[in-house]
Amino acid sequence: MRFLTIPGVIVAFSVTVIWAALQLELSPAMIVGESMQPRAFPILLMVLNIVLAGLLAFQYRSTPPKKIRQEGLHAWGSIALFVVFYLITIYVDMMIAISVVMFAMCLLWGERRIHVAALVALVTPAAVFLLFDLVLRVRFPRGLFTNWYYG
Amino acid sequence: MLDPYLVFLILATTVLGVIIGVLPGLGATTGAALLLPFTLTMEPVHAIAVLATIYVSATFAGSITAILINTPGTPAAAATTFDGYPLAQRGEAGRALGIAVVSSTIGGVFSVMVLCIAAPMLARVAYQFRPPEYFALALFGLSMLASISAGGTVKNLIGGVFGVWLATIGAERATGIERFMFGNYELYEGLGFVPVFIGIFAISELLMQSEKVNQVIETIKMKAVKLPSRDDYKRIWKTVARSCGIGTFIGILPAEGATIASMIGYSEARRWSKNKEEFGKGAIEGIAGAEAANNAATGGAMVPTMVLGIPGSGTTAVILVGLMVHGLRPGPYLFTQQVDTVYQIFGAMLLANLMFMVIGLYASKWFARISLVPRQMLWPMVFALAMIGAYSLSSSLLDVWIALIFGVIGFLARRHGFAVAPIAVGLILGEMVESNLQNSLKMFDGEWWLILTQPLAALFLAFAFLGLCGPTIFRWILKRGD
Numbered sequence: 070m071r072f073l074t075i076p077g078v079i080v081a082f083s084v085t086v087i088w089a090a091l092q093l094e095l096s097p098a099m100i101v102g103e104s105m106q107p108r109a110f111p112i113l114l115m116v117l118n119i120v121l122a123g124l125l126a127f128q129y130r131s132t133p134p135k136k137i138r139q140e141g142l143h144a145w146g147s148i149a150l151f152v153v154f155y156l157i158t159i160y161v162d163m164m165i166a167i168s169v170v171m172f173a174m175c176l177l178w179g180e181r182r183i184h185v186a187a188l189v190a191l192v193t194p195a196a197v198f199l200l201f202d203l204v205l206r207v208r209f210p211r212g213l214f215t216n217w218y219y220g
Numbered sequence: 221m222l223d224p225y226l227v228f229l230i231l232a233t234t235v236l237g238v239i240i241g242v243l244p245g246l247g248a249t250t251g252a253a254l255l256l257p258f259t260l261t262m263e264p265v266h267a268i269a270v271l272a273t274i275y276v277s278a279t280f281a282g283s284i285t286a287i288l289i290n291t292p293g294t295p296a297a298a299a300t301t302f303d304g305y306p307l308a309q310r311g312e313a314g315r316a317l318g319i320a321v322v323s324s325t326i327g328g329v330f331s332v333m334v335l336c337i338a339a340p341m342l343a344r345v346a347y348q349f350r351p352p353e354y355f356a357l358a359l360f361g362l363s364m365l366a367s368i369s370a371g372g373t374v375k376n377l378i379g380g381v382f383g384v385w386l387a388t389i390g391a392e393r394a395t396g397i398e399r400f401m402f403g404n405y406e407l408y409e410g411l412g413f414v415p416v417f418i419g420i421f422a423i424s425e426l427l428m429q430s431e432k433v434n435q436v437i438e439t440i441k442m443k444a445v446k447l448p449s450r451d452d453y454k455r456i457w458k459t460v461a462r463s464c465g466i467g468t469f470i471g472i473l474p475a476e477g478a479t480i481a482s483m484i485g486y487s488e489a490r491r492w493s494k495n496k497e498e499f500g501k502g503a504i505e506g507i508a509g510a511e512a513a514n515n516a517a518t519g520g521a522m523v524p525t526m527v528l529g530i531p532g533s534g535t536t537a538v539i540l541v542g543l544m545v546h547g548l549r550p551g552p553y554l555f556t557q558q559v560d561t562v563y564q565i566f567g568a569m570l571l572a573n574l575m576f577m578v579i580g581l582y583a584s585k586w587f588a589r590i591s592l593v594p595r596q597m598l599w600p601m602v603f604a605l606a607m608i609g610a611y612s613l614s615s616s617l618l619d620v621w622i623a624l625i626f627g628v629i630g631f632l633a634r635r636h637g638f639a640v641a642p643i644a645v646g647l648i649l650g651e652m653v654e655s656n657l658q659n660s661l662k663m664f665d666g667e668w669w670l671i672l673t674q675p676l677a678a679l680f681l682a683f684a685f686l687g688l689c690g691p692t693i694f695r696w697i698l699k700r701g702d
Binding site for chain 2 (some may be wrong): 075079086090093094096100101102103105107108110111114115117118121122124125126134135136144145146147148151154155158163167168171172174175176179180183185189191193194197198200201204205206207208209210
């Protein structure tokens with residue numbers, strides 16, 4: 070039954086989208102005219118996706134997919150760091166979040182020299198921040214660091 | 221074209237493009253997606269020249285690592301490893317790189333010349349296109365996703381359909397009805413292309429690279445790059461000429477790119493060679509065939525991108541977004557209303573091809589060392605660039621979250637053998653498919669089958685059908701013949 074996992078996920082996603090599309094408002098006939106309702110096109114796409122998922126299941130049945138090698142700490146740890154990045158950005162500051170995540174990512178991926186990881190995590194965001202702030206005039210969201218920087 | 225600032229910009233970007241091309245995992249598409257936010261304050265022509273130069277130079281630079289460390293810097297250089305690395309192992313790395321540089325330059329220059337001639341001609345034809353033709357053309361572009369290199373036919377189509385669906389998020393253009401926004405009004409204009417691209421190309425690659433940190437990279441030492449000898453030229457000129465044609469033609473086909481071009485260029489070089497037994501052991505025709513074809517595809521891929529608004533590859537999808545971000549509307553009118561801009565972009569590509577030849581000949585040795593940058597330092601830097609870049613376009617944190625979410629989606633997709641380029645192409649073509657279908661239905665009073673009565677639309681739909689079912693029908697015929 071392993072061959073049904075991925076097609077099953079695709080079908081479940083498509084059915085969810087079709088359900089969500091059916092909840093959309095209907096546009097008055099005088100606006101739509103002979104064209105289609107806004108819900109029609111996404112439904113059409115998802116029906117197509119279900120057909121393609123069926124074909125994929127058929128393919129997987131004759132040629133089972135290769136067993137996916139389980140990712141180790143690096144990939145899932147990096148995804149966990151994205152969550153940390155989100156939390157620090159929301160509650161502290163985006164630039165600080167980038168530095169913290171970069172530092173942690175360097176260590177997670179195997180950098181043993183803490184001073185090198187710290188240097189990379191401080192210099193890169195600082196350089197990119199200054200470039201975007203001074204040259205490209207991008208204002209970053211307010212937080213602990215940007216409040217101090219912007220005043 | 222003689223604008224000194226533009227020339228300086230192309231030179232600097234060529235160096236940057238070569239660096240991007242040799243860095244492990246970073247390629248033309250990821251590089252262009254990461255650099256797009258940096259071009260925001262530039263003049264449109266400068267911005268597109270920067271992106272086009274990255275495309276051209278990173279595509280070439282993939283060959284440096286392919287030859288010296290047996291790791292293609294970009295997928296398009298995969299075929300170069302077959303003979304480039306064995307030749308380098310025999311102590312002829314300089315010769316291998318020389319052949320790669322010269323073949324790439326010839327391929328690139330040839331394709332820019334074809335671009336200069338073919339694009340305005342195609343634009344003239346495209347003036348006659350109405351909604352049915354554009355709808356059929358977009359479907360043809362999507363059908364070509366079936367045959368792009370990674371993934372498989374069905375998986376690529378699923379990715380393409382998912383991309384088209386992503387384009388429906390936001391307010392529907394004709395009626396203003398909100399679709400799949402779930403109360404988030406920042407999505408009213410739809411999903412931003414830039415954060416999605418940064419997510420699926422850069423962040424997903426970051427996660428893929430996280431599992432390769434322990435890979436040991438060893439580079440082959442060499443003294444200097446050698447220009448091909450007269451005998452070398454005699455051996456490769458036919459291969460280079462053939463690959464120029466193949467690469468440009470493959471590039472022009474919607475959604476096909478340099479990777480397929482280089483594979484076909486390589487296999488054709490082998491098929492026509494008198495020294496077939498040398499292939500895989502360091503045949504110079506193998507290097508020339510792959511390299512001329514992959515760089516010839518760069519100019520070819522710009523033809524449908526600029527004339528029809530249909531990206532010819534993942535990188536041209538990013539360039540297309542660059543055109544839109546800078547207020548240039550891809551399509552035939554670009555060739556009448558912004559003709560100076562168009563030719564400056566073509567000129568920039570030509571100049572980039574010549575500049576990477578100089579850089580390739582004199583500095584390949586040094587650039588190869590850049591590929592030894594530890595992944596545990598490189599990819600956290602990419603993370604910083606990606607996050608700040610995703611934020612900067614609309615100064616919106618939502619874009620940062622979108623980049624992260626699509627990074628994880630892209631990673632999971634790639635883990636299960638799905639390519640991410642079809643999602644990007646689908647996202648770009650989504651609006652074109654839906655709006656032209658709606659307009660066609662209005663034109664024909666809801667009778668959709670009348671689209672088939674339009675000769676050009678019917679031709680594109682026939683091509684789409686052949687693109688999807690042709691290989692299966694062909695295999696079936698062959699089977700019956702047996």
